[in-house]
Amino acid sequence: MKGKINYSVTDGIAILEVDNPPVNPLSDGVRHGLIESMEKAESDDSVVGIVLTGKGRSFIAGADISEFGQQIEGPSIHDAFEKIEKSTKPVIAAINGSALGGGLETALCCHYRVSSKQGFIGLPEVNLGLLPGAGGTQRLPRLVGPAEALKIMLSGRHIPAVKALDMGVIDSLSEGDIVEDAVAFAKDVAEKNETHPLVRNLNEKVLAARGDENIISEARALAAKTRKGQFAPGKIIQCVEEAINLDDFDEGMKKEAEYFIECLLNPQREAMIHIFFGERAASKINDVPKETPKMDINKAGIIGSGTMGGGIAMCFANIGIPVHIVDQDEENLKKGLAAIERNYKFMVDRGRMSAEQMEKTFGLISSGLSYEEISDVDIVIEAVYENLDLKLEIFKKLDEAVKDDAILASNTSGLDVDALADCTKRPGKVVGTHFFSPANVMRLLEVVRGEKTSNETLATIMSLGKVLKKAPVVSLNAPGFIGNRMLFGYTTQANKLLLEGALPHQVDSALENFGMSMGPFRMLDLVGLDLGWRARKLSGTESPITAKINDALCDLDRYGQKNGKGFYNYVEGSRAPHPAPENEAIYEQVSKDNGFERREISDQEIIDRCILALVNEGAKILEEGVAQRSGDMDVVGDMDVVYINGYGFPIWRGGPMQYANMEGLDVISAKIDEFAKNDPEFWQKADLIGSLSEVKGRFGDAPAPEDRKPVSGFNKSSVAGNL
Ligand code: T1G
Numbered sequence: 131m132k133g134k135i136n137y138s139v140t141d142g143i144a145i146l147e148v149d150n151p152p153v154n155p156l157s158d159g160v161r162h163g164l165i166e167s168m169e170k171a172e173s174d175d176s177v178v179g180i181v182l183t184g185k186g187r188s189f190i191a192g193a194d195i196s197e198f199g200q201q202i203e204g205p206s207i208h209d210a211f212e213k214i215e216k217s218t219k220p221v222i223a224a225i226n227g228s229a230l231g232g233g234l235e236t237a238l239c240c241h242y243r244v245s246s247k248q249g250f251i252g253l254p255e256v257n258l259g260l261l262p263g264a265g266g267t268q269r270l271p272r273l274v275g276p277a278e279a280l281k282i283m284l285s286g287r288h289i290p291a292v293k294a295l296d297m298g299v300i301d302s303l304s305e306g307d308i309v310e311d312a313v314a315f316a317k318d319v320a321e322k323n324e325t326h327p328l329v330r331n332l333n334e335k336v337l338a339a340r341g342d343e344n345i346i347s348e349a350r351a352l353a354a355k356t357r358k359g360q361f362a363p364g365k366i367i368q369c370v371e372e373a374i375n376l377d378d379f380d381e382g383m384k385k386e387a388e389y390f391i392e393c394l395l396n397p398q399r400e401a402m403i404h405i406f407f408g409e410r411a412a413s414k415i416n417d418v419p420k421e422t423p424k425m426d427i428n429k430a431g432i433i434g435s436g437t438m439g440g441g442i443a444m445c446f447a448n449i450g451i452p453v454h455i456v457d458q459d460e461e462n463l464k465k466g467l468a469a470i471e472r473n474y475k476f477m478v479d480r481g482r483m484s485a486e487q488m489e490k491t492f493g494l495i496s497s498g499l500s501y502e503e504i505s506d507v508d509i510v511i512e513a514v515y516e517n518l519d520l521k522l523e524i525f526k527k528l529d530e531a532v533k534d535d536a537i538l539a540s541n542t543s544g545l546d547v548d549a550l551a552d553c554t555k556r557p558g559k560v561v562g563t564h565f566f567s568p569a570n571v572m573r574l575l576e577v578v579r580g581e582k583t584s585n586e587t588l589a590t591i592m593s594l595g596k597v598l599k600k601a602p603v604v605s606l607n608a609p610g611f612i613g614n615r616m617l618f619g620y621t622t623q624a625n626k627l628l629l630e631g632a633l634p635h636q637v638d639s640a641l642e643n644f645g646m647s648m649g650p651f652r653m654l655d656l657v658g659l660d661l662g663w664r665a666r667k668l669s670g671t672e673s674p675i676t677a678k679i680n681d682a683l684c685d686l687d688r689y690g691q692k693n694g695k696g697f698y699n700y701v702e703g704s705r706a707p708h709p710a711p712e713n714e715a716i717y718e719q720v721s722k723d724n725g726f727e728r729r730e731i732s733d734q735e736i737i738d739r740c741i742l743a744l745v746n747e748g749a750k751i752l753e754e755g756v757a758q759r760s761g762d763m764d765v766v767g768d769m770d771v772v773y774i775n776g777y778g779f780p781i782w783r784g785g786p787m788q789y790a791n792m793e794g795l796d797v798i799s800a801k802i803d804e805f806a807k808n809d810p811e812f813w814q815k816a817d818l819i820g821s822l823s824e825v826k827g828r829f830g831d832a833p834a835p836e837d838r839k840p841v842s843g844f845n846k847s848s849v850a851g852n853l
Pocket of ligand 1: 152153155188191192193194195196207228230231232233235254255258260261262263264266407410411
């Protein structure tokens with residue numbers, strides 16, 4: 131069995147310590163131990179009260195997520211909770227750290243809740259495609275009211291103890307030793323109170339909400355806005371409706387259990403748990419030992435004050451690390467700092483930070499024109515536009531100007547990191563740190579491992595990524611790394627569909643209905659149609675067929691959002707895309723000039739061709755080993771984590787590789803074979819898809835061929851070809 135309860139008695143108070151490192155999930159050993167310990171305390175006459183706490187940095191981090199989808203052993207969570215609720219002696223939850231999901235539900239079964247200042251609570255099950263299935267949907271509304279409870283469960287956010295005290299979730303805050311204070315609290319209530327409150331009996335707030343339709347309609351609106359396409363939020367709302375309308379608490383619990391099963395059986399649960407564990411696995415690099423020393427990063431430098439440079443600087447300032455931006459142009463610097471200030475003002479206006487917090491955070495960002503100003507920083511991130519010669523020049527200068535043990539990182543989205551390393555005297559300190567725009571919002575951080583990047587540099591960047599609240603994923607130094615390499619096929623298909631007869635809004639709405647946060651043509655308008663166009667003009671390269679329409683638009687000064695017209699039209703000050711019927715004549719002319727006969731195209735064909743292009747390229751990355759980790763399942767996880775956190779792929783589908791696994795690789799294989807009949811050059815199916823589909827296998831099944839060698843080599847044209 132996994133986990134246990136450490137039982138002891140102090141001053142007539144039984145202390146039950148959940149011991150299941152590192153974060154004390156309610157695994158079978160813990161459930162079993164809880165029942166045993168409660169019975170022991172109940173039957174010990176010398177015991178007048180019970181304190182439940184957690185060992186280490188967590189109280190209880192919820193049910194054991196790794197058990198979902200498995201055959202559950204031992205007693206259920208409900209069996210354990212019944213023992214707590216039926217205790218004749220006061221039970222105090224001493225929240226010493228994270229009390230999440232089933233962890234908070236355990237505390238809600240106790241008579242009283244005391245927390246340390248470090249404690250935090252939450253019901254984040256929605257992030258796993260589940261709902262709080264151990265009474266959270268029935269008990270929390272009784273404590274904080276249905277409206278607030280819905281916000282907590284639909285957001286899945288963590289609530290610090292001080293706030294939880296204000297909300298009435300916890301009864302008192304411990305300033306000292308949480309267990310000592312909880313024991314004192316238990317002795318006090320055991321002495322003074324005849325009876326002890328149970329949340330299940332607090333009906334006032336749910337009764338008061340009866341008939342107030344706004345609560346439910348507002349929750350539905352919130353779910354539609356923040357949880358588009360997800361199944362569990364609707365079930366959470368139904369549970370709270372039951373809590374409001376049913377007189378009998380246990381009837382509500384039955385309904386909760388019913389809806390919980392529906393979530394458990396819904397494929398979104400497997401997909402979202404795949405990402406939960408995928409993100410945690412991605413942070414471990416197999417051949418970099420856990421104990422590898424890491425550098426302390428106390429000060430950072432950024433080269434370039436453009437959109438990316440500014441966003442990256444905000445990431446450091448947001449967690450309290452002073453950051454200095456260097457640019458060669460005073461005007462650029464002014465514009466860059468003004469953009470950062472605007473972003474912070476926007477957050478203050480939206481109530482996401484106070485004016486004092488803004489002043490303190492923005493105050494950590496300084497700027498200047500000389501490299502000497504960053505000679506003492508621990509890391510420098512170069513974030514200038516994509517030009518290898520310019521970056522080489524910058525890295526040579528940085529190597530001279532910055533202290534020897536500082537890390538030199540590049541925000542390149544696809545250029546050769548080894549070339550940057552080789553122009554310095556510290557190749558072990560050179561690494562790629564590919565942030566995604568807007569860098570202060572997007573969670574993905576592609577960490578590009580060069581041939582000479584040291585373990586210490588990698589370990590430092592991976593832990594820095596976590597501190598910056600990013601999802602770091604390692605890629606080997608190969609063209610386009612993981613994300614952009616997969617994206618190449620996706621945008622190629624989108625552009626081919628445009629040539630064959632689809633329109634930008636049709637392609638975008640088909641993929642947004644599939645769940646993508648933004649369709650490819652809205653994305654190209656956001657990034658700027660002129661980026662690739664200028665690069666091709668600069669290098670004098672012929673537009674590839676898939677960029678013909680893009681370049682025809684640029685020839686008519688349609689560069690996208692930046693100048694209010696691209697594939698869509700935009701009004702001043704708004705990012706909302708408006709149809710551009712005037713472009714259709716261009717599409718028809720370019721199709722005709724390039725021998726395409728335009729035809730009706732279904733949304734399903736659009737989805738299949740764009741998403742399967744991602745899957746097919748992902749399978750080749752798997753075959754080649756670019757996502758540098760040994761276990762196939764790990765690599766599948768990496769690619770899915772990349773697409774969820776960097777490219778707006780719907781989390782409830784688990785990423786392109788998980789999506790393919792759930793569709794069935796035989797189905798995927800057959801569709802690619804079909805597409806290959808019309809476009810054999812593009813649809814070269816990955817061998818892995820063929821071999822796995824024959825055995826009804828899944829990505830992640832195949833054992834990793836130990837002698838994988840990444841196919842590398844940077845010819846510039848392949849990167850510029852499709853932007
Ligand atoms: N079950 C199993 N393993 C878990 C776990 C859990 N609940 N939580 C964490 N782990 C593992 C994790 O995979 C990692 O493993 C290690 O612990 C450290 O985690 C009935 C249905 C608590 C805020 O959603 O949010 O209760 O990689 O790296 O950054 O209603 O873990 O080392 O092998 O994330 O310090 C609801 C999930 C469950 C909370 C700590 N609970 N956990 O963050 O450490 S569903 C959650 C977290 C439920 C009931 C329902 C975080 C954390 P490994 P970590 P961290």
